[in-house]
Amino acid sequence: MPTRFPHVASTALLALCLVGPAAFAGSPVPQVAAAHRAYADAIAATDLPAFLAAVTDDVVLTGPGTTLTGKSEVAVWAAEVFATIDARWQKTPLETVVAAPWAFERYAYRVEMTPVTGGVSATETGHGVNIYRLGADGGWRVARDIWTAGPPARAAFRPSCAEGLAPC
Template identity: 30%
Template sequence: MTPFALAAALFAAAHPATPAPAPAAPVGCVGEDMEAAQECAAIAAAARAFSAAYVAGDVEALLDLYTLDGVAMAGGRDPLVGREALARFWQPNEAVAVVAHETVSDALELRGPAIAIDRGIYRGTTRRVESGEEASWGGRYLIVWEKGADGKWRMAEDMWAAFER
């Protein structure tokens, strides 16, 4: 055995390899109690309602999931501020139907009684009406949820960027 091989073997014996860390599991809801879990469940329900409204092309239902001064920021575009701008943006495209949409939260953290930060991935499928051709897409999102006086959670800030293809 060469001196280098002997030194490498002694080093390896004295410093066993540390296995690579496992991928992080979704953090889920960060909160201290049952009330926090209920708030996180309400936010998750609002996210599912968003996806259902998006697939249905229900602009009014989408707008109801934003605060009155809500902001949407799609990657590479100027911010859309307020209901009027959001209504124009979310109008369905007659040439393309959204057939599936979902969000999967990596982390949802309550920041007091009326603010939550949610980050994760979104994915969906669209179908061209004329050809029937389908396309799948997805990306990362970051949402600031705000709880209104009516007890409903709405998006105050909605930011997303598509995965590179």
């Protein structure tokens, strides 16, 4: 009678190759998700110490019209933003890929901003990429946050047949 062991072993080996060892040996994705929550919660709470604890010393933030390099430069900017704008953030991870000691996260965001002195609220939506780095202490932190405001490019640019940019 034929044995099933070779089939079971080959199926397990195929699964390991397809999904990677992280799925079987304590995936770091939950830790990266926790780092995302800590970062996003600190921003939402305008908690400067928690925000700075969630980023690396060499953090780079790049958004529309600005690039901030290093924790000290980011701290000055964040302190000013947190003191002048009441913001309601929703930062939703769309995809996370881990290649330790790095992790890459694509996200979408929505923020409603009101000056703390009162006034008209503004809503902004956009998308971005967070790059996390695993620290010597075993914690994941944001090393890069790169974002752009507005809808994703495919939604903003819809070629039309009338303009000769798409088949009719």
